[in-house]
Amino acid sequence: MPPAAAPTSDTTAPKREKSAPQKALEKLGLQRDIDLALHLPLRYEDETRITRLRDTRDGHTVQVEGVVTDSHISMRPRRQLVVTLDDGSDTVNLRFFSFYPAQQKVLAVGQRIRVRGELRGGFIGREMVHPSFKAVTEDTPLADALTPVYPTSAHLPQTYLRKVVASGLARAHLAEILPPEVLPPGLPSLREALHFLHHPAPEVSLATLEDHSHPAWERLKFEELLAQQLSQLQAQRERAMLRAPALQAEREGLQERLLAALPFRLTEAQRRVVEEIARDLARPQPMHRLLQGDVGSGKTVVAALAAAIAIGAGWQCALMAPTEILAEQHFRKLVGWLEPLGIGVAWLTGSQKGKARKQMLERVASGEAKLVVGTHAVIQDQVEFAKLGLAIIDEQHRFGVQQRLQLRQKLQGGELEPHLLMMSATPIPRTLAMTYYADLDVSTIDELPPGRTPIVTKVFADGKRDAVIERIRHEVEQGRQVYWVCPLIEESEKLDLQNATETHRQLSDALPGRMVGLLHGRMPAAEKAAVMSLFSEGQMGVLVSTTVIEVGVDVPNASLMVIEHAERFGLSQLHQLRGRVGRGAVASVCVLLYTSPLSDTGKSRLKAMAETNDGFEIARRDLEIRGPGEFLGARQSGAPLLRFADLHEDAHWVAKARAAAAVLLDRHPRAAEAHVARWLGGKAEYLKA
Structure with a gap:
């Protein structure tokens, strides 16, 4: 530079x-x-050798050198520069569809040039299209190393x-x-x-x-993973130095009263993770725990019990979800469980305006609201808590890294830090837990509540659409409900919205007398809530939606999920959508409709969905197919993921880097600091979010 x-x-x-x-x-x-x-x-590119044209084969990329014997502009079939090169053993035509006068000079008759490109057969002999070239003399030296x-x-x-x-x-x-x-x-x-x-x-x-198996590559993988592990371990140790309120669960306190009031019994897995969280909350250091469990494993009730411990100890709790629909679903459940026990619950989202918002902010600031539920509006500047003891983030990977940093900064500043519980229905594969989540304690709900029915997954080409609509008619006549999900990709949002609207019209025509709803991200919040309410209460038979229903929506009577253009969704996203059905006693089906031709990645995703319902296996395969970005919410942040190491292929280097990070921090702190600065610069903060 x-x-x-x-x-x-x-x-x-x-x-x-x-x-x-x-x-x-x-x-x-x-x-x-x-x-x-x-x-x-x-x-x-190998520019270290010259190959004679007579020794070359079509389809190979080679470097040749010779003299230009002809150079002219041809207008058929379109304007192009055609140059003939003779190396003494044979000739080759060089074809350029875009070119400048300066390039024509270099390629003039009589000029000696060195050319590199792919040889292929043509109508008038062998040719190279848009090869790289440069003017040379007979004694111009060759490169002595491969050209990057x-x-x-x-x-x-x-x-x-x-x-x-x-x-x-x-x-x-x-x-x-x-x-x-x-x-x-x-x-x-x-x-x-x-x-x-x-x-x-x-x-x-x-x-x-x-x-990337050469020892030089291996050195870079180790160095990169070491910087990342050092950053995580530093974050963990810094957090251990902080102070948090010790929130003791009282015998016969609010948590016990909530347990007694619940209309169901906890599974053994839920009991185990509640105990792990309770132990963390009782310590005077901030909890930094990830609660992971497959779709429908019952994470919300665990969050409610954690909130009950904090509130019972005299502190406030905030629960943040990525969408208003999911936040509202949490709100309804938590109000139903906690308000009968005398706990005030506040609701905060970006769409709230005026008097209603002002009242909620006052309730939070005064401490009247013990639990605050909402979207990322919960961490905005004007929100002030009287006494925040616990923050819960649901579907944490759906928040950008920048938003998670904002939350951490919101929680800092007082003498005591709040405890932090993150939840995810996208299980974290082990190699990812060892790297990007190395500074987190992980609790896993590895058991589904009783009564959940297995979901059968079927994969069909789009040509079977009419048969799928017939199946929908049958389900609705049986009194059951159906989701039809259309993809919504930012780059083609308008087109996809037309697609969802057209599907809604088609299903409305096919099901006369039945209510078919439409839900998408551009609708006003009140309209979305009205549509979801009609579907949740069973008045609406079919809901056509973009992925705003992806996480957390709970309608036990829904028995069929149709996902259109399934090849355009990520594997974990498909698994999340599938988890919207199978929530009641009725056998449920998930239909994946795809459009040909399928890419190799698309085939891998659909094959995985048909083969397994296990969220941990799905997560492992998703990491193989797409890398760590989806799990981390890093796409929204621009934060760098691993550039050289591959979490799937290089797990052995992760373990070595982890051990080395501890030695460096304990015995060579200056070297540790210099290494992180060299590799991460100012980006180390992103890895701590």
């Missing part, structure tokens, strides 16, 4: 406008020399990026930070690994570079 201009004494001097390539570098996160050094090639091809953007040509990365690599501070006792044996130093990966020798096996 060109060095920054020296500071000038004239403070009124205008700031120099950044060039398009500089802006593009910043967008890729390439601001420090170490960022450039760690920007590794996607693949490599970097991840880039439209404003960053490879030639510019190669120069910038090479200068960043030369300037970057790559001295060994880590003491020998934490380094796995047999790996190169970071400096050696990076220099090698940017410019590998031609004799190196490309396979080991491409599958």
Whole structure:
């Protein structure tokens, strides 16, 4: 990267406008020399050898050198530059559909050029389409290492990026930070690994570079995982230094009264996790616990019992959910359980306005409301708690990392920190728990309440739509209810809304005399609530919806779930949607409708859904297919996930990095700090959220 201009004494001097390539570098996160050094090639081109045309085969990418014997612009079938190259053993045509006068000069008759591209057969002999090329002389040397091809953007040509990365690599501070006792044996130093990966020798096996199994790659995986583990372990230790209210569950207190009032008995798994949470709440350090359980395993009642401990000890509790529909469902359940016991429950969402909002804020600030339920509105600036002792986040991965950081900052500042309980119906695979959730204690509800019926999953092509509608008619005639879910993807929101509206019209026509509802994200909150109320109360037979019903909606009479364009949903999302049925005593079916052609990923998802109902197995396969982003809510944040290590393939490195992180923090804290700064810069906070 060109060095920054020296500071000038004239403070009124205008700031120099950044060039398009500089802006593009910043967008890729390439601001420090170490960022450039760690920007590794996607693949490599072999420009270390020249192949004679007579020795080449069609379909192969080769580098050839020769003299231009013909160069002309052809207008058929469209404007193009056609160049003939002769290397003394054969000729090849080079075809360019976009070109500039400067390029035509280089490709003029008589010029000697070196060309690299894929050879293929053509109508008038063999050709290369848009090959890379440069002017050479007979003694221009060949490259002595493989040429890197970097991840880039439209404003960053490879030639510019190669120069910038090479200068960043030369300037970057790559001295060994880590003491020998934490380094796995047999790996190169970071400096050696990076220099090698940017410019590998031609004799190196490309396979080991491409599958990341080369020792140079292994060094980077270990370093990256170590920085991530250090960040998590630091967060855990910092949290252990904080103070929180010790919330003791009183014998015959509010928790016991709530248990006695519940219309059902807890499962053994629910009892176990309630005890784990109660032990944490009784300590004077802030709890930082993830409660995970499959769809329908009964996490809400566990949250209610945790809230009862906090409220019984004289503190407030806040419960935050990602959507108003889910927050309202929690609100209804919790009001039904807690208000008869004399507990005031407040409701806070972004759609609340005026007097109603003011009253709720006053109830929260005065401490009259012991439990506050809502969306992310709960953490907005104007919300002040009298005495917050416990914060519960439901479906925590649905909140962006930025929102989770906002919550942590909201909870800080007093002498005592509130306890934090996060809940997820997307079980966290073990390797992910060891990495991105390493600073969390995890409680797992691994048992469904009695009476839940197994769900049969069927996969059909879209051509079977009429048969599916016939099945819906049958279910509705039996007095049962049906969901039909349409995807809603941001980029094509308008189109998808038309799709949902058209499906609603089609089902309304097919089911005369039956109420068919439509629910989507653009509807006003009051209208959404009215539609959900009609469906929940059984007056509406069919609900056509986008994914706003994905999590938490509980209608025991719903027995059929149809998911249109199922190939467009993530695996965990499909599993969540399937969990909306099978909540009563009736056998339930989930139908996945797909549109051909299916990608390999789409096939994998639908196959997994047909093969298993186990949320933990679904989560494991989802991690394999998509990586960790969906579990972490990182898509909304722009926070970096692992770039070099693969959680599925590199679990052994996770364990080694974890052990090394503890040694570094205990014995070499300065090295630990330098290592995190090198790898994460200012982004370490994201990993703590």
